[in-house]
Amino acid sequence: xxxxxxxxxxxxxxxxVAFALALVLGEWQMYVRSPLSGWVGNPEHYYRSVTAxxxxxxxxxxxxxxxxxxxxxxxxxxxxxxxxxxxxxxxFWLVVIGTVMAATPVALGQASLLYTFYPPMxxxxxxxxxxxxxxxxxWVWVALMAINLRAWKKANPGATIPLAMFGNVAGAYLWxxxxxxxxxxxxxxxxxxxxxxKDTIDAGLSRVFFSWTLHAIVYFWLMPAYIAFYTIxxxxxxxxxxxxxxGRVAFVLFLVFSxxxxxxxxxxxxxxxxxxxxxxxVFTAMVAVPTFLTVFxxxxxxxxxxxxxxxxxxxxxxxxLPWDNAMMLxxxxxxxxLGLGGAGGIINMSYQLNETVHNTxxxxxxxxxxxxxxxxxMYFMVAYDLWPQLTKCRPLSxxxxxxxxxxxFLGMLVMTMPWHLVGLLxxxxxxxxxxxxxxxxxxxxxxxxxSTIGGLVLMVSGLLFIYxxxxxxxxxxxxxxxxxxxxxxxxxxxxxALNSFAIWVTMMIALTVVNYGFPIAQLATLKETSVPAVxxxxx
Amino acid sequence: MAAPHDPASRRYVxxxxxxxxxxxxxxxLVGFVWLPSAHPDFSAQGIWAAICRAAGVPTKWGESTxxxxxxxxxxxxxxxxxxxxxxxAAIGLGATLALQQCTMCHGAQGVSAADTPNLAGQYPEVIVxxxxxxKNGHRTHSVMQALAANLAxxxxxxxxxxxxxxxxxxxxxxxxxxxxPALVRVGDPVRNIAPCASCHGGIDRKLGTPWLENMPKRYxxxxxxxxxxxxxxxxxxxxxxxxxxxxxxxxxxxxxxxxARRGMPTGHR
Numbered sequence: 001x002x003x004x005x006x007x008x009x010x011x012x013x014x015x016x017v018a019f020a021l022a023l024v025l026g027e028w029q030m031y032v033r034s035p036l037s038g039w040v041g042n043p044e045h046y047y048r049s050v051t052a053x054x055x056x057x058x059x060x061x062x063x064x065x066x067x068x069x070x071x072x073x074x075x076x077x078x079x080x081x082x083x084x085x086x087x088x089x090x091x092f093w094l095v096v097i098g099t100v101m102a103a104t105p106v107a108l109g110q111a112s113l114l115y116t117f118y119p120p121m122x123x124x125x126x127x128x129x130x131x132x133x134x135x136x137x138x139w140v141w142v143a144l145m146a147i148n149l150r151a152w153k154k155a156n157p158g159a160t161i162p163l164a165m166f167g168n169v170a171g172a173y174l175w176x177x178x179x180x181x182x183x184x185x186x187x188x189x190x191x192x193x194x195x196x197x198k199d200t201i202d203a204g205l206s207r208v209f210f211s212w213t214l215h216a217i218v219y220f221w222l223m224p225a226y227i228a229f230y231t232i233x234x235x236x237x238x239x240x241x242x243x244x245x246x247g248r249v250a251f252v253l254f255l256v257f258s259x260x261x262x263x264x265x266x267x268x269x270x271x272x273x274x275x276x277x278x279x280x281x282v283f284t285a286m287v288a289v290p291t292f293l294t295v296f297x298x299x300x301x302x303x304x305x306x307x308x309x310x311x312x313x314x315x316x317x318x319x320x321l322p323w324d325n326a327m328m329l330x331x332x333x334x335x336x337x338l339g340l341g342g343a344g345g346i347i348n349m350s351y352q353l354n355e356t357v358h359n360t361x362x363x364x365x366x367x368x369x370x371x372x373x374x375x376x377x378m379y380f381m382v383a384y385d386l387w388p389q390l391t392k393c394r395p396l397s398x399x400x401x402x403x404x405x406x407x408x409f410l411g412m413l414v415m416t417m418p419w420h421l422v423g424l425l426x427x428x429x430x431x432x433x434x435x436x437x438x439x440x441x442x443x444x445x446x447x448x449x450x451s452t453i454g455g456l457v458l459m460v461s462g463l464l465f466i467y468x469x470x471x472x473x474x475x476x477x478x479x480x481x482x483x484x485x486x487x488x489x490x491x492x493x494x495x496x497a498l499n500s501f502a503i504w505v506t507m508m509i510a511l512t513v514v515n516y517g518f519p520i521a522q523l524a525t526l527k528e529t530s531v532p533a534v535x536x537x538x539x
Numbered sequence: 540m541a542a543p544h545d546p547a548s549r550r551y552v553x554x555x556x557x558x559x560x561x562x563x564x565x566x567x568l569v570g571f572v573w574l575p576s577a578h579p580d581f582s583a584q585g586i587w588a589a590i591c592r593a594a595g596v597p598t599k600w601g602e603s604t605x606x607x608x609x610x611x612x613x614x615x616x617x618x619x620x621x622x623x624x625x626x627x628a629a630i631g632l633g634a635t636l637a638l639q640q641c642t643m644c645h646g647a648q649g650v651s652a653a654d655t656p657n658l659a660g661q662y663p664e665v666i667v668x669x670x671x672x673x674k675n676g677h678r679t680h681s682v683m684q685a686l687a688a689n690l691a692x693x694x695x696x697x698x699x700x701x702x703x704x705x706x707x708x709x710x711x712x713x714x715x716x717x718x719x720p721a722l723v724r725v726g727d728p729v730r731n732i733a734p735c736a737s738c739h740g741g742i743d744r745k746l747g748t749p750w751l752e753n754m755p756k757r758y759x760x761x762x763x764x765x766x767x768x769x770x771x772x773x774x775x776x777x778x779x780x781x782x783x784x785x786x787x788x789x790x791x792x793x794x795x796x797x798x799a800r801r802g803m804p805t806g807h808r
Contacts, residue, residue: 038718038721039721039724039725040725041724041725042724042742043725256559271595272595273592273593273594273595273596274570274574274575274581274592274593274595275567275570275571275574275575275590275593275594275595276570276593276594276595278566278569278570278574278593279566279567279570282562282566282569282570283566286562433725435727435728435729438729495545495547495548495551496545496548497548497549497551497552497555498548498551503552503555503556507555507556507559511559511563514563518594519594519595522594522595522596526597
């Protein structure tokens with residue numbers, strides 16, 4: 001069993017090494033703009049670093065983790081060898097080559113665009129081609145997930161797809177459709193300019209296409225964490241999953257609602273009509289539904305674990321939870337950060353409240369808390385949980401893991417809370433330096449120092465994560481067979497609709513057409529909307 | 540992905556599709572009809588106009604698609620540097636002229652200790668611009684104006700070619716390896732002071748700006764004060780005047796000192 005071990009390990013190692021490098025860059029960025037350091041001599045160096053940090057953290061890390069975890073889930077949950085392992089390796093190498101291809105111009109200062117591209121800025125064509133290769137590599141994974149599921153269904157007619165695989169394939173379909181927006185933006189609008197065939201670019205239309213990808217990509221990042229909530233956490237803390245069906249409902253709701261909501265990133269953009277902004281705000285709010293369902297179901301599963309351990313009372317069972325268990329700690333931290341970040345997110349997506357925080361440090365604080373906090377801490381747990389399977393090592397040191405989780409959690413709060421505060425005071429994001437001698441800024445200087453210290457703690461924690469994985473002794477022990485969480489009501493009948501994707505994918509595409517069709521068609525046909533490209537890196 | 544056949548599943552699907560359609564329709568109604576009707580800006584021209592506005596259809600500025608054609612300027616006032624820059628004859632003529640008129644103050648090789656600006660290796664368009672300005676009275680100096688008055692356009696170009704061809708003083712050996720002052724590196728955005736290095740070399744160089752390393756401190760300071768007081772006003776778009784007006788006396792001294800010490804041989808002061 002588990003033939004794809006090397007494949008999964010390769011994905012994880014590339015993801016985590018890139019993560020560690022980007023983490024160091026992130027802390028450098030925090031340091032050079034804090035009062036602890038003089039002003040960064042050349043602001044371009046700062047934006048170069050931000051681009052590398054964002055590209056790795058936004059594209060490379062989550063894509064490789066989702067792919068590696070997806071391959072592992074396919075074998076471990078379907079209990080059959082992965083079909084198309086050669087193709088999987090090809091996809092992996094596409095991602096690696098794409099990463100190197102994108103990183104090189106970034107390092108040379110030819111693509112300091114931040115990972116969100118921001119037309120009319122246009123950088124080196126190699127940067128965009130690199131990103132395209134990463135996406136194409138991940139589409140190989142999407143195809144393999146569909147093929148493996150289809151083969152399993154054929155061999156097991158009428159059987160219920162294991163929940164982990166169901167979530168995994170939902171994530172793959174979500175990603176396939178999500179990535180289309182940025183792919184169109186790059187291939188149709190940006191590359192002709194980057195390659196020198198054109199000198200103007202329709203920045204407004206580009207931004208609309210990118211928003212198509214920009215928000216749903218967040219739910220693609222989130223899928224592995226949610227799969228871990230439903231299918232690993234209850235087992236790891238000795239409980240049962242409260243409801244398998246609720247997991248499926250949450251996954252299909254993400255599929256339907258996470259896609260057509262990206263225009264809430266464009267509330268300040270004049271090229272999109274107010275009506276569509278409102279519609280996207282409403283559907284963004286709908287994403288709270290699967291989130292709350294998940295929190296409810298997982299807390300109920302925790303309660304089952306506590307009661308199995310003798311917990312009593314309405315609230316008293318909380319004391320009986322296995323607090324010395326690393327997974328228990330991780331899910332608690334993750335939910336705290338998800339709660340705080342989610343509350344902030346509801347403010348961001350509200351059309352009017354957004355005005356207060358748009359483009360401030362608040363936004364940076366929000367997505368670090370949600371993604372780097374609530375989601376990445378579960379990536380850590382996925383790696384820790386799979387490591388004995390992947391390397392045949394002895395169980396990892398719980399003490400070190402708990403130290404790593406605590407430092408990540410505290411570091412994240414220390415870093416992001418001051419960002420939220422100064423964001424409300426109006427501190428803009430994406431600044432290479434602040435003039436702390438100015439009386440208006442002087443009072444906020446301490447917050448940047450505090451965030452820098454939080455970032456330092458995060459960097460230490462991230463490097464400790466790498467150390468824990470690297471220090472595991474390979475081949476020291478034969479791992480016990482891997483299991484996913486058992487449901488509290490085994491044999492519960494799953495409705496056919498929640499055992500297939502056709503209807504949900506159709507709804508996802510239909511809703512995208514309704515929510516994006518008109519703005520895109522209108523901007524594409526409107527004349528004289530292009531502006532001169534701003535070339536980056538003195539091209 | 541088989542189509543659902545069992546009744547429970549069919550109910551699931553029907554319920555889901557109907558809820559999504561109802562939610563979408565209600566949202567569209569609120570976003571495109573109800574909310575716009577609450578804003579006079581949106582609803583003044585009737586419901587259809589309100590819906591179009593909410594959808595982002597441009598109203599006024601989209602009607603005329605023909606841009607107003609500006610008259611094209613044909614007069615380009617840039618020093619004609621490219622033509623003579625590399626001609627050996629121009630360099631020779633410039634050298635002869637320089638020997639007669641310039642070396643007394645600017646040094647035999649374009650570098651002098653007489654607190655005059657160094658000219659060796661200076662960009663040709665800088666020399667052209669300054670000589671033309673002296674000639675036309677846009678920059679004042681009792682000696683330079685008198686000398687420039689008699690220079691023909693070709694003389695000026697030849698002098699520029701000659702000085703551009705001379706080697707710059709070596710910059711590798713510097714007496715001072717302390718980091719540049721903040722004003723040189725990053726300027727001061729709040730006071731609207733651009734970094735010196737963004738035009739004078741280091742970060743970027745802009746056409747018409749001289750390189751400054753190893754210029755006499757006295758000269759640099761005098762020029763900055765002249766810009767600040769408005770006594771010198773031949774900088775294009777008042778760039779230098781706007782920057783220097785914001786600088787304090789000690790900042791002027793600091794950046795002048797920095798550029799003066801750059802490239803000075805070790806031990807020299």
